[in-house]
Amino acid sequence: MEDKNLICKDCGKEFVFTEGEQAFYKEKGFENEPQRCVDCRRARKQQNNNSSFGR
Structure with a gap:
């Protein structure tokens, strides 16, 4: 295996x-x-955590 360059589906950054x-x-x-870069994964997780408090 070797490192792979992927494109984030949210921000479009490699x-x-x-x-x-x-x-x-x-x-x-x-x-x-x-599918997402580390920053977008972190932001999405934070967003999901915040929205679950209202339930």
Whole structure:
């Protein structure tokens, strides 16, 4: 495996999906590559956490 350059589906920036991240995904059984960069994943998670308080 080698590092892969991917494009974030939210912001359109290129980000690196490292060898270590790929190994982690494989170990966890994830079949799809990440769709979002780290910043957008963090922002989306924060947004989801904030919206769940109202339930």
